[in-house]
Structure formats: C-alpha cells, structure tokens
Amino acid sequence: MTTAAISPDPTLVAGLDAYRSLPIKQQPAWPDADAIDAVRAELATLPPLVFAGEVDMLRDRLAAAATGNAFVLQGGDCAETFAGATADQIRNRVKTILQMSVVLTYGAAMPVVKMGRMAGQFAKPRSSDFETREGVTLPAYRGDIVNGYPFTEESRAADPQRILRGYHMAASTLNLVRAFTQGGFADLREVHSWNKGFAKNPANARYEALAGEIDRAIRFMEAAGANFDELRAVEFYTGHEGLLLDYERPMTRVDSRTGLAYDTSSHFQWIGERTREIDGAHVDFFSRVRNPIGVKLGPSTTADDMERLVDRLDPEREPGRLTFITRMGAGKIRDALPALLEASKSLESTPVWVTDPMHGNGMTTANGYKSRRFDDVVDEVRGFFESHRAAGTFPGGLHVELTGDDVTECLGGSERIDEADLESRYESLCDPRLNHMQSLELAFLVAEELRAIS
Ligand SMILES: O=C[C@H](O)[C@H](O)COP(=O)(O)O
Numbered sequence: 136m137t138t139a140a141i142s143p144d145p146t147l148v149a150g151l152d153a154y155r156s157l158p159i160k161q162q163p164a165w166p167d168a169d170a171i172d173a174v175r176a177e178l179a180t181l182p183p184l185v186f187a188g189e190v191d192m193l194r195d196r197l198a199a200a201a202t203g204n205a206f207v208l209q210g211g212d213c214a215e216t217f218a219g220a221t222a223d224q225i226r227n228r229v230k231t232i233l234q235m236s237v238v239l240t241y242g243a244a245m246p247v248v249k250m251g252r253m254a255g256q257f258a259k260p261r262s263s264d265f266e267t268r269e270g271v272t273l274p275a276y277r278g279d280i281v282n283g284y285p286f287t288e289e290s291r292a293a294d295p296q297r298i299l300r301g302y303h304m305a306a307s308t309l310n311l312v313r314a315f316t317q318g319g320f321a322d323l324r325e326v327h328s329w330n331k332g333f334a335k336n337p338a339n340a341r342y343e344a345l346a347g348e349i350d351r352a353i354r355f356m357e358a359a360g361a362n363f364d365e366l367r368a369v370e371f372y373t374g375h376e377g378l379l380l381d382y383e384r385p386m387t388r389v390d391s392r393t394g395l396a397y398d399t400s401s402h403f404q405w406i407g408e409r410t411r412e413i414d415g416a417h418v419d420f421f422s423r424v425r426n427p428i429g430v431k432l433g434p435s436t437t438a439d440d441m442e443r444l445v446d447r448l449d450p451e452r453e454p455g456r457l458t459f460i461t462r463m464g465a466g467k468i469r470d471a472l473p474a475l476l477e478a479s480k481s482l483e484s485t486p487v488w489v490t491d492p493m494h495g496n497g498m499t500t501a502n503g504y505k506s507r508r509f510d511d512v513v514d515e516v517r518g519f520f521e522s523h524r525a526a527g528t529f530p531g532g533l534h535v536e537l538t539g540d541d542v543t544e545c546l547g548g549s550e551r552i553d554e555a556d557l558e559s560r561y562e563s564l565c566d567p568r569l570n571h572m573q574s575l576e577l578a579f580l581v582a583e584e585l586r587a588i589s
C-alpha cells in the first residue's frame with residue numbers, strides 16, 4: 136500500500152525562515168550576498184543526507200538513554216577538515232568509537248547509542264572574530280565549510296562555495312561510515328580486528344583481553360545454537376553543531392510522510408554554548424525541526440536558562456527530543472551541575488544528560504599549544520557521575536573530541552604525554568582531541584562508573 140505524500144504546510148515552511156529576522160551569532164561575513172543566496176538555492180535542490188525515518192529511530196534510542204535504559208557515545212574531531220576525510224582517518228575514528236562502545240556495552244550491560252561528531256562537523260564558533268600573528272590581523276578560521284586555515288588574506292576570506300564542498304564531503308564521509316557499519320566491518324565477531332593497526336599500549340592490551348572474553352561468549356552462544364547474523368550491522372548515527380544556518384536551513388526538508396520539517400544534514404544537531412540564547416536565531420530554528428536536538432550547557436547556565444530552553448525546544452516533554460550536553464570544567468561541575476539536575480526534576484521533561492568533559496577544560500601550554508589534561512577530563516567525568524548519583528538522575532552519555540590516530544594533543548594518559556610531546560604530532564586545527572589510547576582509557580573508566588550504578 137502506498138501512502139499519499141503530505142504537501143508542505145506554508146506556515147511551517149515560513150516559520151523555518153523566522154530566524155532570519157532574529158539576532159544571530161557566530162556567522163561568517165560573506166563578501167557577496169548574491170553568491171551566498173545562489174549557494175543556498177543550489178544546496179536546497181541536493182538530496183538529503185539522512186532519511187527522516189532514521190532520525191525518528193535515533194529519537195527513540197535517545198528516549199531510552201533519557202530513561203536510564205541506554206548510554207550515548209558521541210565522538211569525533213573538534214573540526215573535521217576536507218583534507219582529513221580520508222578512508223584511513225574515517226576508519227580509525229569509526230573503529231575507535233566501536234571499540235569504546237564495546238567496552239561500555241560489555242562493562243555496563245547496557246545498549247550504547249553510537250554517534251559520530253562526523254560527516255558535517257565543519258563549522259566552528261570562535262572566541263574572537265580575528266586572529267593576529269606577528270602584527271597581521273585576519274579573520275579567524277571558522278572551519279573548512281567557511282574559510283581556509285592557512286594564514287593568508289585569500290584563504291581566510293569566507294567563501295560560500297565551501298558550503299557545497301562541505302555537503303559533498305559530508306556525503307562521502309557518511310557513505311563510508313554506512314559501508315563500514317552496515318557491510319560487516321562492525322560485526323561484533325570482528326571485535327579483535329578493530330584493534331589491529333593501532334600501536335601496542337596498555338589500553339589496547341586491556342581491550343584485547345576484553346575482546347577475548349567477548350569472543351568466548353559469542354562462540355559459546357553460537358555453539359548453543361544462537362544465530363548472530365543480526366550482529367553484522369550496527370546502528371551508527373551522525374551529529375554536528377548546528378551552527379552555520381546557511382547550511383542547516385537549505386538542508387531542512389519537509390518529510391512527505393509526516394509533513395514535518397527535518398534537518399537532513401545529519402540525524403542530530405546540537406546548539407553550542409555560544410549560540411544558545413533563548414531569543415536568538417539558533418534556538419528558534421532548531422525549535423522547528425523534528426530532529427533530536429542537543430544544547431551545550433556551560434558553568435554559568437542558570438536553572439531559569441535551562442527551564443526556558445526546555446519550554447522552547449521540548450514543549451511536548453517528549454523523551455529523546457532534548458539532550459543537554461554539560462561542559463562545566465572539572466573544577467566547576469560539582470558546584471554547577473547539581474542545581475540543574477534538581478531543577479530539571481520539576482519540569483516534567485526527561486532530557487538525556489550527556490557529559491562533554493572537553494570544552495570546560497581547555498588551557499594553553501607554555502610552548503603555545505591549546506591542550507587539555509587527561510586528568511581533568513577524567514575528573515569532570517567522575518564529577519558528572521557523582522552529581523547524578525546524588526540527584527538520582529541518569530548519566531546518559533559521553534561526548535568527546537577524539538581521533539583514532541596516535542596524535543599528541545591532550546596531556547597525560549598512561550602514555551604520559553607532556554608539553555614537549557605536543558610538538559611531535561599535533562594535528563587539530565581547533566581543539567585538542569583524545570588520541571586512540573586516551574579514548575579507550577576513558578571508555579574503561581566510564582564503564583566502571585556505569586557498572587557502579589547498575
Ligand atoms: O570547539 C569549540 C570552539 O570552537 C573552540 O573551543 C573555540 O576556540 P577558540 O577559543 O580558540 O576560538
């Protein structure tokens with residue numbers, strides 16, 4: 136039986152553009168208004184990157200995390216780059232997320248909702264609109280979808296053609312992610328092979344031991360007659376900061392099945408700490424799409440801010456619709472988070488509570504690198520679990536900047552990366568990421584925290 140397509144409601148469509156008359160932050164200064172309009176028009180004709188039905192499925196999965204029945208793992212680069220969209224780098228990131236999720240699933244006996252900060256994480260909010268080097272001031276780098284990283288006038292000028300390139304890079308990244316996660320590579324029976332190719336280190340050895348246990352359990356169950364063919368494919372979702380509305384708006388389409396608007400640039404978008412003002416463009420725009428939406432909450436968030444965000448973004452109080460990603464900083468989380476958790480109890484909303492232990496823990500080293508201490512990351516994660524235990528709320532997920540490569544960007548971990556080591560392999564164009572080993576170490580720690588509450 137076929138169902139007739141629902142035609143778009145003109146009021147809904149007009150509402151999607153309401154943000155254009157609201158205050159908006161962190162957008163590029165496009166030099167040519169006609170050029171950006173032409174790009175928006177072209178983007179609106181290109182196929183969606185995700186299907187609305189998948190978005191609905193993710194909302195259901197997040198509803199399970201909101202109610203204590205699943206855990207969300209979201210990871211990937213701070214800033215994806217066009218040059219970094221290679222098969223090797225994408226595979227290493229996917230493998231790292233799969234490995235972390237095995238550690239969490241096995242440790243906590245709980246389904247893990249897997250999501251990349253991938254296939255669209257190209258736009259960056261910045262503390263300053265400009266960067267000065269040796270007396271020369273140019274526009275700040277805002278991500279590959281806006282301008283180039285090289286410090287020249289030409290490269291730093293915002294170029295709308297980059298939006299179309301960003302779309303195509305997202306499409307090819309997503310295509311490979313889908314191939315890996317649907318085509319047998321992510322089969323749980325391959326649990327050992329995901330560890331291959333990574334340098335030997337203590338976290339890998341611990342992973343290998345766990346993979347051995349999983350293997351034995353699978354062989355036992357297979358011998359007992361279980362059919363594991365369902366393990367061949369895994370659900371893997373994509374998300375990125377919904378920052379550049381000249382990308383998000385043209386990617387938003389009215390679903391012919393339901394007549395509702397979906398931002399088809401990815402399954403999930405989050406609103407950043409710098410763009411979450413209640414009467415601003417971003418909150419208005421994302422209040423009108425059906426995707427599950429995240430909001431970053433920094434240490435200055437008040438209970439009132441949170442309540443107003445719930446009213447705007449989750450008026451129906453629908454589990455899975457809203458995710459709060461807290462990024463307080465290790466020194467502040469134990470003071471800032473408990474009050475929000477308490478206040479949330481009277482809102483009849485069930486947000487997914489996710490910890491981002493990266494963005495509140497930035498520092499600059501004496502030799503000039505943006506970095507983070509692994510110990511601070513761990514401390515914030517512990518503070519997150521402690522606060523939830525005390526409040527009786529569910530710590531529903533982890534959001535981290537990571538790469539599957541052996542970079543040296545964050546300090547510490549059992550490899551004891553120090554300031555001098557940062558010089559050997561610092562590749563991020565924005566914030567420092569956990570490397571493969573630090574990511575696995577963190578997953579083991581989170582699994583222990585989860586086991587303690589289950
Ligand atoms: O990823 C987050 C932000 O874009 C980043 O932390 C901003 O960095 P900045 O302070 O160097 O602009």
Ligand SMILES: C=C(OP(=O)(O)O)C(=O)O
Pocket residue numbers: 213260376406407408409431462494
């Ligand atoms: C910009 C980011 O974070 P926040 O909005 O929390 O600063 C980010 O996640 O890259």
Ligand SMILES: [Mn+2]
Pocket residue numbers: 213214494536565566
């Ligand atoms: Mn970042």
